[in-house]
Amino acid sequence: MNLIAGVDIGNATTEVAIANVSDRNRQDFLASGIVKTSGIKGTRQNIHGVIAALKQALKKLDRSIEDLKLVRVNEAAPVIGDVAMETITETIITESTMIGHNPSTPGGMGLGIGVTVPIKDLQYSKPNEEVIVLIPRTVDFEDAAKSMNFVLHQGVNINGAIVQKDDGVLINNRLEKKIPIVDEVKLIDKVPIGMKAALEVAPAGGVVEVLSNPYGIATVFELSGEETKMIVPISRALIGNRSAVIIKTPKGDVKERHIPAGKIFFEGKKRRAEINVDEGAKKMMDTLNATAPVNDIKGEPGTNAGGMLERVRQVMSELTKQHPRDIMIQDMLAVDTFVPQKVKGGLAEEFSMENAVGIAAMVKADKLQMQMIADELEKELDVQVEVGGVEADMAIRGALSTPGTNIPVAILDLGAGSTDASFMNKEGKVKYVHLAGAGNMVTMLINSELGLDDMALAEDIKKYSLAKVESLYHIRHEDGTVQFFEHPLDPKIFARVVILKKNEMIPIPYDFSIEKLRMVRRQAKEKVFVTNALRSLRMVYPTGNVRDIEFVVLLGGSSLDFEVPQLITDALSQHGVVAGRGNIRGIEGPRNAVATGLILSMNEKGGDSL
Numbered sequence: 235m236n237l238i239a240g241v242d243i244g245n246a247t248t249e250v251a252i253a254n255v256s257d258r259n260r261q262d263f264l265a266s267g268i269v270k271t272s273g274i275k276g277t278r279q280n281i282h283g284v285i286a287a288l289k290q291a292l293k294k295l296d297r298s299i300e301d302l303k304l305v306r307v308n309e310a311a312p313v314i315g316d317v318a319m320e321t322i323t324e325t326i327i328t329e330s331t332m333i334g335h336n337p338s339t340p341g342g343m344g345l346g347i348g349v350t351v352p353i354k355d356l357q358y359s360k361p362n363e364e365v366i367v368l369i370p371r372t373v374d375f376e377d378a379a380k381s382m383n384f385v386l387h388q389g390v391n392i393n394g395a396i397v398q399k400d401d402g403v404l405i406n407n408r409l410e411k412k413i414p415i416v417d418e419v420k421l422i423d424k425v426p427i428g429m430k431a432a433l434e435v436a437p438a439g440g441v442v443e444v445l446s447n448p449y450g451i452a453t454v455f456e457l458s459g460e461e462t463k464m465i466v467p468i469s470r471a472l473i474g475n476r477s478a479v480i481i482k483t484p485k486g487d488v489k490e491r492h493i494p495a496g497k498i499f500f501e502g503k504k505r506r507a508e509i510n511v512d513e514g515a516k517k518m519m520d521t522l523n524a525t526a527p528v529n530d531i532k533g534e535p536g537t538n539a540g541g542m543l544e545r546v547r548q549v550m551s552e553l554t555k556q557h558p559r560d561i562m563i564q565d566m567l568a569v570d571t572f573v574p575q576k577v578k579g580g581l582a583e584e585f586s587m588e589n590a591v592g593i594a595a596m597v598k599a600d601k602l603q604m605q606m607i608a609d610e611l612e613k614e615l616d617v618q619v620e621v622g623g624v625e626a627d628m629a630i631r632g633a634l635s636t637p638g639t640n641i642p643v644a645i646l647d648l649g650a651g652s653t654d655a656s657f658m659n660k661e662g663k664v665k666y667v668h669l670a671g672a673g674n675m676v677t678m679l680i681n682s683e684l685g686l687d688d689m690a691l692a693e694d695i696k697k698y699s700l701a702k703v704e705s706l707y708h709i710r711h712e713d714g715t716v717q718f719f720e721h722p723l724d725p726k727i728f729a730r731v732v733i734l735k736k737n738e739m740i741p742i743p744y745d746f747s748i749e750k751l752r753m754v755r756r757q758a759k760e761k762v763f764v765t766n767a768l769r770s771l772r773m774v775y776p777t778g779n780v781r782d783i784e785f786v787v788l789l790g791g792s793s794l795d796f797e798v799p800q801l802i803t804d805a806l807s808q809h810g811v812v813a814g815r816g817n818i819r820g821i822e823g824p825r826n827a828v829a830t831g832l833i834l835s836m837n838e839k840g841g842d843s844l
């Protein structure tokens with residue numbers, strides 16, 4: 235037996251394929267293995283993972299490492315730095331313009347608009363005045379209702395109330411006119427007095443609709459186009475909330491302040507360009523495209539997002555013992571995102587969403603570096619090890635083992651760090667590209683946009699669908715369907731939003747609505763995978779026109795995602811392209827393409843290494 239192993243060291247997983255290669259045209263695949271990658275991809279720390287993956291696969295064959303004739307590893311291009319979440323603009327919501335939260339018992343429902351009046355001053359309100367009453371902790375609900383009923387009789391229009399304690403329902407029950415009430419507003423004394431406010435409470439199980447829509451806010455406050463643009467982060471922060479208040483503070487109080495985020499310099503093969511990070515992701519990506527092909531991307535040291543690129547270089551240089559000058563950043567993906575920032579002196583401890591840019595940066599694969607890792611692995615295993623080929627090139631060869639595929643064909647390998655695309659024309663010639671940004675970046679965006687600070691939870695939110703536990707015997711899935719259970723569910727998850735992870739229901743420990751979670755999750759996937767799918771396919775196809783690629787095979791761990799293939803298919807179908815998950819060797823699903831390709835491509839070299 236001539237046992238040959240193909241090893242794909244990825245940013246997240248190390249995959250192995252083992253085949254008996256009896257002659258140059260015959261490979262019988264026998265087993266595969268998969269483990270978590272040890273250390274940063276493309277560094278010597280990967281060796282433990284490679285050995286573990288090889289042992290795992292060989293064990294299935296009752297063989298050991300000595301039985302291997304040859305190990306072929308990929309030329310690994312690490313994507314690190316993951317995402318730099320640097321706030322680029324800070325919308326100062328003057329500490330009191332917005333209250334958005336989910337009190338457990340808001341009162342009434344609907345939209346109320348009026349001028350804010352503390353309950354002690356309510357007696358001075360005139361008939362026909364439109365007011366929103368502020369009720370501090372010191373005023374008992376009976377007394378509050380009494381004073382409000384009194385002025386209602388005098389013709390004052392009370393359109394809503396903001397209450398410090400949680401007695402919104404108790405107050406509303408005693409009022410002669412039912413109004414929307416937002417309660418549990420801890421810092422009520424910070425609410426500006428005598429200002430126009432809009433207050434919205436959704437029915438149980440619903441979410442606010444007017445104040446979570448920028449145009450809704452614009453209508454209420456008669457905002458100009460320019461002002462409407464500035465309140466977009468506020469409306470976004472209110473999406474998915476049961477109740478919301480927006481208070482218009484005097485002109486000039488709602489300001490946009492720019493924090494310099496630094497510059498990024500693109501050094502293209504033909505031209506150079508620079509861009510300020512605070513111009514946003516789109517401009518950054520346009521500048522990058524305009525300078526392609528890129529030799530190196532540099533950041534302005536000492537600045538936020540700019541400095542992040544230099545940190546990537548630093549980390550890689552330390553790990554590989556190369557001079558930082560020799561580490562080249564060959565691609566980056568920038569996406570616009572939001573990060574929740576606690577509103578200073580906020581009223582219900584709410585967060586405002588600040589604009590930010592997320593960046594994933596990819597270091598150029600270094601053949602010499604990989605050769606060193608291969609040499610070290612060879613010593614440890616006492617088996618010949620060679621650097622086989624580049625992932626995207628190997629992946630398309632592996633992908634062709636999917637039943638029903640034929641050339642010309644294109645693939646998209648959706649991994650953890652990079653999205654790779656390749657195209658093989660009728661003559662079997664391959665063109666490929668590696669782009670920064672994939673599954674890790676999606677997880678990172680979910681983590682930061684929800685302010686979770688828990689990557690494992692963010693990963694679960696990414697991978698599984700959600701449901702609301704509506705009773706101990708039934709849940710409502712995120713698509714609205716209801717599922718019943720014969721035995722009662724754990725009371726701990728009652729009334730919670732849960733992640734449906736295999737047979738488990740994991741409650742989300744924060745007060746997010748399903749709508750909000752789903753929106754963040756899907757947008758993160760779109761921003762990364764749809765953007766990168768189009769970006770990469772345009773690069774590999776000879777005419778640069780995505781329309782000319784009829785069939786795209788999706789590969790890699792992220793193509794196992796329950797909605798990513800659909801999002802990509804939808805985006806590609808606008809160009810008349812069909813996308814489908816690969817099934818490597820008819821048994822592996824979309825995984826193992828690179829490892830398989832590393833063995834299949836031995837032929838191309840004439841099998842001379844046997």
Ligand SMILES: Nc1ncnc2c1ncn2[C@@H]1O[C@H](COP(=O)(O)OP(=O)(O)OP(=O)(O)O)[C@@H](O)[C@H]1O
Pocket residue numbers: 243244245246247248271275313648649650651652653672673674693696697789790791792793794795796
């Ligand atoms: N069921 C799933 N649903 C969604 N995402 C998944 C699923 N299973 C794995 N992933 C994601 O797939 C990614 C890992 O994919 P893969 O193993 O192909 O990457 P890799 O080859 O290690 O990375 P790279 O190719 O970038 O070096 C991770 O981001 C992981 O979250």
Ligand SMILES: [Mg+2]
Pocket residue numbers: 242244245625647649650790828
């Ligand atoms: Mg991969």
